[in-house]
Amino acid sequence: xxxxxxxxxxxxxxxxxxxxxxxxxxxxxxxxxxxxxxxxxxxxxxxxxxxxxxxxxxxxxxxxxxxxxxxxxxxxxxxxxxxxxxxxxxxxxxxxxxxxxxxxxxxxxxxxxxxxxxxxxxxxxxxxxxxxxxxxxxxxxxxxxxxxxxxxxxxxxxxxxxxxxxxxxxxxxxxxxxxxxxxxxxxxxxxxxxxxxxxxxxxxxxxxxxxxxxxxxxxxxxxxxxxxxxxxxxxxxxxxxxxxxxxxxxxxxxxxxxxxxxxxxxxxxxxxxxxxxxxxxxxxxxxxxxxxxxxxxxxx
Amino acid sequence: xxxxxxxxxxxxxxxxxxxxxxxxxxxxxxxxxxxxxxxxxxxxxxxxxxxxxxxxxxxxxxxxxxxxxxxxxxxxxxxxxxxxxxxxxxxxxxxxxxxxxxxxxxxxxxxxxxxxxxxxxxxxxxxxxxxxxxxxxxxxxxxxxxxxxxxxxxxxxxxxxxxxxxxxxxxxxxxxxxxxxxxxxxxxxxxxxxxxxxxxxxxxxxxxxxxxxxxxxxxxxxxxxxxxxxxxxxxxxxxxxxxxxxxxxxxxxxxxxxxxxxxxxxxxxxxxxxxxxxxxxxxxxxxxxxxxx
Numbered sequence: 001x002x003x004x005x006x007x008x009x010x011x012x013x014x015x016x017x018x019x020x021x022x023x024x025x026x027x028x029x030x031x032x033x034x035x036x037x038x039x040x041x042x043x044x045x046x047x048x049x050x051x052x053x054x055x056x057x058x059x060x061x062x063x064x065x066x067x068x069x070x071x072x073x074x075x076x077x078x079x080x081x082x083x084x085x086x087x088x089x090x091x092x093x094x095x096x097x098x099x100x101x102x103x104x105x106x107x108x109x110x111x112x113x114x115x116x117x118x119x120x121x122x123x124x125x126x127x128x129x130x131x132x133x134x135x136x137x138x139x140x141x142x143x144x145x146x147x148x149x150x151x152x153x154x155x156x157x158x159x160x161x162x163x164x165x166x167x168x169x170x171x172x173x174x175x176x177x178x179x180x181x182x183x184x185x186x187x188x189x190x191x192x193x194x195x196x197x198x199x200x201x202x203x204x205x206x207x208x209x210x211x212x213x214x215x216x217x218x219x220x221x222x223x224x225x226x227x228x229x230x231x232x233x234x235x236x237x238x239x240x241x242x243x244x245x246x247x248x249x250x251x252x253x254x255x256x257x258x259x260x261x262x263x264x265x266x267x268x269x270x271x272x273x274x275x276x277x278x279x280x281x282x283x284x285x286x287x288x289x290x291x292x293x294x295x296x297x298x299x300x
Numbered sequence: 301x302x303x304x305x306x307x308x309x310x311x312x313x314x315x316x317x318x319x320x321x322x323x324x325x326x327x328x329x330x331x332x333x334x335x336x337x338x339x340x341x342x343x344x345x346x347x348x349x350x351x352x353x354x355x356x357x358x359x360x361x362x363x364x365x366x367x368x369x370x371x372x373x374x375x376x377x378x379x380x381x382x383x384x385x386x387x388x389x390x391x392x393x394x395x396x397x398x399x400x401x402x403x404x405x406x407x408x409x410x411x412x413x414x415x416x417x418x419x420x421x422x423x424x425x426x427x428x429x430x431x432x433x434x435x436x437x438x439x440x441x442x443x444x445x446x447x448x449x450x451x452x453x454x455x456x457x458x459x460x461x462x463x464x465x466x467x468x469x470x471x472x473x474x475x476x477x478x479x480x481x482x483x484x485x486x487x488x489x490x491x492x493x494x495x496x497x498x499x500x501x502x503x504x505x506x507x508x509x510x511x512x513x514x515x516x517x518x519x520x521x522x523x524x525x526x527x528x529x530x531x532x533x534x535x536x537x538x539x540x541x542x543x544x545x546x547x548x549x550x551x552x553x554x555x556x557x558x559x560x561x562x563x564x565x566x567x568x569x570x571x572x573x574x575x576x577x578x579x580x581x582x583x584x585x586x587x588x589x590x591x592x593x
Contacts, residue, residue, distance in 0.1 A: 018589070048592070052434070052590075052592065055434075055437070055438050056437070057433075057434060057437055057438070057589070057590045057592075058589040058590060059587070059589060077440050077441060077442045078440065079440075080438060080439060080440040080441075081440035083438075085438040087431075087434040087435060087438070089431060089434075089592060090431075090435070091430055091431030091432045091434070091435065092432065092435065093335070093339070093432055095338075095339060096338075104331060104335050105435075105439065107327065107328075107331040108324075108328050108331055108332070108439040108440070108441060109324075109439060109440060110324040110327070110440075111324075147435075
């Protein structure tokens with residue numbers, strides 16, 4: 001019975017209604033053990049609702065979830081021993097020092113070598129001797145990151161983990177995620193911007209208005225994403241470019257043709273070469289646009 | 301509850317991963333009680349100093365009351381009997397009677413109820429309102445343990461303040477020639493502590509039901525005042541009188557602990573009702589969605 005065969009996270013028909021607020025509906029999702037999974041969606045799409053259900057903070061209206069092979073409803077507290085969680089709207093005990101808070105959380109988790117959280121704090125350049133009420137938002141978020149990683153959880157559930165972190169710290173955070181994944185941990189992280197997770201995630205799921213609209217690998221998403229190709233011609237660009245395979249849109253600005261292309265660009269280039277193209281500029285696939293095209297479906 | 305921690309995958313022997321929730325239960329409760337008390341020690345200190353101060357002032361007044369005993373008694377004798385009973389004026393000039401009227405029938409219950417309600421409001425509603433509930437409840441701790449720890453912290457807080465007050469009375473009484481049994485003072489401290497804790501338990505239930513501190517404080521204070529008035533005014537109105545016995549103030553005060561020591565039946569009744577309220581709170585809290593900010 002290898003643990004590897006058991007998905008780290010499995011939701012079946014997971015649904016949460018509350019009042020008139022946007023919940024989530026019929027989420028079916030499996031996150032493989034050892035995978036870094038990006039859970040994407042605009043604000044209010046239901047990411048936090050889903051995550052708080054997985055932590056046992058709120059109860060599903062219907063549906064089930066298994067975490068690390070254990071059904072959530074059967075032993076939520078036991079599951080949490082093996083999960084690291086970073087709340088999306090992080091609130092800490094303001095009167096404590098950073099070190100005191102981490103020591104408290106460590107005790108609640110059955111004891112953790114202080115060297116472990118101190119070294120994490122050091123890597124994030126976090127001063128643990130300061131009172132939490134005196135810390136900036138970014139530094140509080142660092143405490144949140146440290147406490148979620150410090151017990152080497154098998155599953156990390158991180159809700160908008162990089163919010164408030166400056167770019168250098170974000171870099172170190174990504175390193176932490178990669179290291180955890182290399183150690184065999186599963187990472188489930190949410191974000192409302194794709195670019196934030198694309199470097200870390202193996203796969204992403206996009207949730208919108210409480211429903212999972214797609215799950216794919218980042219590469220898959222990139223392939224489906226359109227990119228922009230600019231072609232310079234000696235004169236007015238030929239309109240026949242628009243009918244080349246893969247071209248979704250063609251704009252002409254003077255001597256330059258701006259093509260929006262999905263998939264390989266070979267066919268377009270062949271046509272362009274036939275018309276004496278002078279220069280080619282390509283732009284990376286705009287994943288953000290691809291992401292937005294998923295989440296804007298069905299909304300005006 | 302048993303942990304079903306089966307670690308079959310070949311991992312490094314990290315110490316902490318394998319510790320399930322059940323194995324560290326008492327440690328968790330101790331850690332949480334400690335944390336809660338640390339958060340509340342300032343408030344407890346202020347309440348303790350307040351009760352010590354009030355007790356000291358009242359004791360300081362006693363010699364002049366005792367010296368006018370004869371005049372007082374003849375004055376009280378002219379008042380309606382119901383009024384005399386309601387405010388325990390009959391024995392006002394005796395040591396226990398004086399302490400009863402000036403401290404244990406109102407000040408102690410009031411202060412200890414306030415301490416208990418403060419703890420109850422901070423317990424779950426405070427964590428939810430501040431948003432720290434998400435962090436706390438994402439730990440491998442059951443909600444029942446959180447309620448248990450918060451209850452223990454509330455009991456300890458009330459005990460500290462009640463202890464400060466009763467010790468002041470015990471130590472101060474001989475200094476002003478007020479004769480009262482030490483055990484009886486402790487008994488009165490215990491009965492009024494249980495009264496405060498009873499309202500605190502009610503407050504905790506309100507806290508898990510609503511998630512709002514204001515509801516805990518408002519509802520708790522309202523109930524305490526209603527109970528106080530019911531007990532105090534019942535002897536004055538015949539239609540109210542049968543209802544006096546449902547007032548927790550009656551349970552705590554009627555037996556006159558300063559003369560007769562602990563009324564174990566009433567102490568048991570207050571503890572029992574408090575435990576029922578706490579059990580209800582734990583049950584409600586277990587099934588409830590934790591509100592996010």
